[in-house]
Amino acid sequence: MNYQIGPNDIEIWQSCPVCSTERHVPITEVYIDDLNFFTTGYCTNCFFVFRTVRPAFSWFQQNWIKRKNIADKNDYSLASPLEQRRYKRYKNLSAVFEKISEKRTILDIGTGPGTGLRAFKDSNWDVTEYEPDPARAEIAIQQHGIRMLKKLEESSETYDFVTIIQVLEHIHQPYDFLNNIIPLVKTGGYIYIEVPDLVNFVNWRDALYLEHMNNFTVNTLTLLCSRFNLALRYRLFPKTTPYGATHIGALFEKVEHNPDMDTSLDDISKDICNSYVKGLPISSPVFPIKYRISEINNIAITTNDNYPVVDKKNRFINMRQSKNIIEKLKFINLKLKSTDNSINFVRKRLALHFHYISLDILKDPDFEDLKFIKINKKDYTNERV
Ligand SMILES: [Zn+2]
Numbered sequence: 001m002n003y004q005i006g007p008n009d010i011e012i013w014q015s016c017p018v019c020s021t022e023r024h025v026p027i028t029e030v031y032i033d034d035l036n037f038f039t040t041g042y043c044t045n046c047f048f049v050f051r052t053v054r055p056a057f058s059w060f061q062q063n064w065i066k067r068k069n070i071a072d073k074n075d076y077s078l079a080s081p082l083e084q085r086r087y088k089r090y091k092n093l094s095a096v097f098e099k100i101s102e103k104r105t106i107l108d109i110g111t112g113p114g115t116g117l118r119a120f121k122d123s124n125w126d127v128t129e130y131e132p133d134p135a136r137a138e139i140a141i142q143q144h145g146i147r148m149l150k151k152l153e154e155s156s157e158t159y160d161f162v163t164i165i166q167v168l169e170h171i172h173q174p175y176d177f178l179n180n181i182i183p184l185v186k187t188g189g190y191i192y193i194e195v196p197d198l199v200n201f202v203n204w205r206d207a208l209y210l211e212h213m214n215n216f217t218v219n220t221l222t223l224l225c226s227r228f229n230l231a232l233r234y235r236l237f238p239k240t241t242p243y244g245a246t247h248i249g250a251l252f253e254k255v256e257h258n259p260d261m262d263t264s265l266d267d268i269s270k271d272i273c274n275s276y277v278k279g280l281p282i283s284s285p286v287f288p289i290k291y292r293i294s295e296i297n298n299i300a301i302t303t304n305d306n307y308p309v310v311d312k313k314n315r316f317i318n319m320r321q322s323k324n325i326i327e328k329l330k331f332i333n334l335k336l337k338s339t340d341n342s343i344n345f346v347r348k349r350l351a352l353h354f355h356y357i358s359l360d361i362l363k364d365p366d367f368e369d370l371k372f373i374k375i376n377k378k379d380y381t382n383e384r385v
């Protein structure tokens with residue numbers, strides 16, 4: 001499918017969603033013809049990475065409907081391996097929360113078909129879900145009997161725990177989004193946020209990854225949350241697949257007053273720029289790196305034309321389909337080097353050719369454990385893992 005985009009579909013974002021300053025530098029720019037519709041930049045004050053030029057939310061809404069018309073083939077029943085894994089992850093999470101607090105009401109924001117909350121419910125939690133996608137919300141209600149919140153702003157209830165798991169990175173305006181949610185957390189209660197870790201997650205392909213609006217580090221996430229009287233109390237180390245990268249898990253307590261924050265963050269601009277060339281088969285690119293694609297044929301990753309080739313004038317990196325066997329081999333190699341799920345990728349390739357090998361040898365033996373640490377109140381901003 002070709003998702004059309006024009007100048008009126010694009011918004012330019014000036015102020016940093018974390019610290020509100022308007023000084024940011026572009027790292028990458030993506031074009032269709034001469035239209036720059038997607039730019040990734042970082043704030044020179046707090047080093048938050050966000051999309052400074054991007055399709056407006058309304059554009060996504062229209063195109064999600066288009067995409068939805070191609071039937072959703074996912075199996076959301078508890079019998080599917082993906083949902084079983086999700087169930088296990090939430091079960092681990094509930095066990096961690098139970099070690100931290102005796103309180104038992106939870107609101108989960110945006111976890112689709114409800115498998116995760118089912119795990120909490122099975123551990124005797126009082127569970128509520130908020131899910132904007134009506135099709136997925138229906139599954140949660142029908143299959144798991146989960147109570148659904150219709151609108152965030154209309155709720156007068158407050159909760160001991162609110163969880164936002166792999167949602168915040170997709171949100172156009174994370175400050176406004178959190179601003180709507182924080183009143184739902186009891187004072188002395190907790191909010192748990194899980195996002196991909198900039199350091200572990202980002203490689204050159206992120207420049208083209210259309211569905212992520214923000215890339216957090218522990219520091220930028222903590223800084224954003226400190227604006228809402230949220231103090232970081234625990235770090236959790238969740239794994240999204242048995243093979244893949246570690247994400248940031250952060251448990252914040254809602255306190256009476258703004259937690260003291262040391263806002264003099266380390267300059268990580270070099271690390272950020274290095275992340276955006278990680279795996280790119282082109283030497284010494286000039287920043288901002290300019291990509292050109294022929295069309296948006298995938299709403300999540302922009303384009304399936306996957307191979308980057310520098311144009312003759314050296315101004316753009318053109319993304320186009322691999323044309324010959326050498327490029328295809330190079331491309332496989334590129335994926336191996338650059339994707340965060342590279343082990344998963346190897347596993348799939350092996351499975352195609354060697355049906356008799358037990359692939360469990362590639363599994364992370366610690367996958368079942370959800371590690372967590374308590375943060376020292378005084379120096380949590382310096383916490384780096
Ligand atoms: Zn900033």
